[in-house]
Amino acid sequence: MFGMGIGELLLIFVIALIVFGPEKLPTVARTVGKVARDLKRTTDELTETIQREVGIDEIQSTLDLPAEVRKNVRNLVMPPDEVARRRKEKLKEIELVQAKRALEEASFGTDEERVEAEKEERKDKIDG
DSSP states (O other): OTTOOHHHHHHHHHHHHHHHHHHHHHHHHHHHHHHHHHHHHHHHHHHHHHHHHHTHHHHHHHHHHHHHHHHHHHHHSOOHHHHHHHHHHHHHHHHHHHHHHHHHHHHHOSHHHHHHHHHHHHHHHHHO
């Protein structure tokens, strides 16, 4: 809180206890709390009023526009090494798919042969 540690807060408490005494300290603490709360509420209202009057949201969005455009352009245009890396990954995926298909065709034959084999298996099951 306000960049103060426990040691600083304890020192302030001891000084306040010495200055105001144990009888008046609770009253002083309540008064300080109310003043701090009112000050915070007033500054929040003032900040909100200034932002509304100046139109800070519009100014902020206008100022952020170039950063957003740069980000979108960066997403559209990839560096050449990234393009090459993605191309290699895609080629590896395609090669894996082709290898799987070749392996399936080698073990099962063509689609027509596979269909015929399934028909024969069904006949065998029915004939029992």
